[in-house]
Amino acid sequence: MLYSTTTPAQKRQRLREILVPGAGRQFPGTFTPLSAPLIEEKGFDGLYVSGAVLANELGLPDIGLTTLSEVAQRAGQIARLSNLPTLVDADTGFGEPMNVARTVQELEGAGLAGCHIEDQFNPKRCGHLDGKSVVDAETATKRIRAAAQARRDENFLLMARTDMRGSYSLDETIDRARMLVAAGADAIFPEALKDLEEFRTVCRALDVPVLANMTEFGKSELFTRRQLAEAGVALIIYPVTSLRSAMGAVERTLDALAADGTQASQVDQMMTRARLYEVVDYAGYSAFDDEVFTFDVP
Numbered sequence: 001m002l003y004s005t006t007t008p009a010q011k012r013q014r015l016r017e018i019l020v021p022g023a024g025r026q027f028p029g030t031f032t033p034l035s036a037p038l039i040e041e042k043g044f045d046g047l048y049v050s051g052a053v054l055a056n057e058l059g060l061p062d063i064g065l066t067t068l069s070e071v072a073q074r075a076g077q078i079a080r081l082s083n084l085p086t087l088v089d090a091d092t093g094f095g096e097p098m099n100v101a102r103t104v105q106e107l108e109g110a111g112l113a114g115c116h117i118e119d120q121f122n123p124k125r126c127g128h129l130d131g132k133s134v135v136d137a138e139t140a141t142k143r144i145r146a147a148a149q150a151r152r153d154e155n156f157l158l159m160a161r162t163d164m165r166g167s168y169s170l171d172e173t174i175d176r177a178r179m180l181v182a183a184g185a186d187a188i189f190p191e192a193l194k195d196l197e198e199f200r201t202v203c204r205a206l207d208v209p210v211l212a213n214m215t216e217f218g219k220s221e222l223f224t225r226r227q228l229a230e231a232g233v234a235l236i237i238y239p240v241t242s243l244r245s246a247m248g249a250v251e252r253t254l255d256a257l258a259a260d261g262t263q264a265s266q267v268d269q270m271m272t273r274a275r276l277y278e279v280v281d282y283a284g285y286s287a288f289d290d291e292v293f294t295f296d297v298p
């Protein structure tokens with residue numbers, strides 16, 4: 001009932017324990033708080049809050065338009081609904097190193113288990129698009145150093161994302177990743193690697209956990225959990241998967257409603273009222289106060 005029974009500190013501890021090279025832990029993108037309990041029930045390892053989804057859900061492109069307050073609030077609403085650890089996309093950290101420091105403290109305060117901060121220029125763009133540019137090594141490492149210094153819970157996971165591979169060689173990408181680790185990053189998100197062999201090389205070259213981004217319609221092929229785990233990947237995100245699935249379903253239903261004058265043909269694809277009530281735990285509330293829910297669900 002209500003929110004999770006696990007504290008943010010316990011979730012951070014858990015994230016530290018499970019983030020082992022080669023573990024291939026799966027963190028589906030949690031596009032709405034309602035999907036958090038569903039992901040937990042399906043047995044996944046953690047939740048991911050995508051910057052692209054947060055922006056797109058507001059009808060905005062993913063180019064750094066969302067604010068720290070919006071991201072911290074939404075990510076916090078998601079994190080508190082689950083006992084699983086939640087990793088959030090903090091884009092470029094929302095400003096200069098001083099802002100990055102505040103970002104980390106706000107996200108800690110919102111109950112997140114960790115965040116990633118990237119080395120793109122602001123305005124940033126999706127890591128799987130062409131034409132990205134990255135800041136120089138000094139600027140990138142300053143962001144991470146500021147984040148590491150600001151952190152109050154040493155278990156809050158500070159992940160550095162590098163977008164170097166978009167325009168540079170794999171070796172240069174690895175060099176950048178090493179600098180970010182030296183600056184205090186606990187884990188590395190190498191964005192838009194070209195193939196499985198590149199994941200293997202990066203995982204071998206670094207002695208911190210590595211994340212793989214399995215976003216659809218991107219530059220990386222959609223590898224299986226097993227393939228990525230064998231390559232040495234610790235954590236896999238599916239950032240926009242549930243939003244894309246949901247919006248695909250919404251569009252199909254709207255088309256049917258417009259064409260047929262009724263949504264009847266789509267009802268068997270919908271989550272039923274009973275299942276929805278299960279996800280929001282009506283039973284738990286009714287056990288807490290049996291005066292409140294006295295009706296039968298059709």
Ligand SMILES: C[C@](O)(C(=O)O)[C@H](CC(=O)O)C(=O)O
Nearest residue numbers: 050051052126127128215239
């Ligand atoms: C991971 C990512 O940063 C996100 O915001 O979810 C995006 C995902 C996407 O646009 O598909 C990314 O830059 O890869």
Ligand SMILES: [Mg+2]
Nearest residue numbers: 050051052089
């Ligand atoms: Mg993003």
